[in-house]
Amino acid sequence: MGIPRLKFPADASSRSTLKLEEAILTFIPRKEENKRLNENMIGVDLGACPGGWTYQLVKRGLFVYAVDHGKMAASLHDTGRIEHCAEDGFKFQPPKRKKVDWLVCDMVEQPSRISLLIGKWLLNAWCRETIFNLKLPMKKRYQEVILCLENLAVMLAEQNLNFKIQAKHLYHDREEITVHIALKP
DSSP: OOSOOOOOOOTOOTHHHHHHHHHHHHEEEEEEEGHHHTTTOOEEETTTTTTTHHHHHTTTTTTEEESSSSOOHHHHTTTTEEEEOOOOOOTTOOOOOOOOOOOEEEOOOOOHHHHHHHHHHTTTSSOOOEEEEEEOOSSSSSHHHHHHHHHHHHHHHHHHEEEEEEEEEOOOOSSSSEEEEEEEO
């Protein structure tokens, strides 16, 4: 595939939108994208402000719960496809009786804390698929990634969940790695 040549959308609120766009293009086969990301789905964006990742989900038709204490871009509110939840992403739980299809997360936090949060969402069946970043400012980056991914795999396997984990350092990533996990029926 090489380096994807992605153009920053004029109506996107931040350049971080390119990270999620690249992740979707990398982890979701093109022929499955419309089936796995569409207007009949609900997404949650933890640490959503100002809305770069939310933008990518809304662009694909999802309704998004954008979770962050900060302000979201007005252009996203104007779509009518988001609900801004001014809450802590670590404490937020999806609304009762709402089936969340996608969880995305680009919060600046310790990788171990993010992987535990993602594990909680998957174990509670709060989402079916997730893309998230693990920030890696520490010296032993590789070891930290392996530890986080192994811990997630063990958590999911212990509950007899069928899953696929993919991780990659993408072109638009800096000191971070992007992870995709899909639960399979």
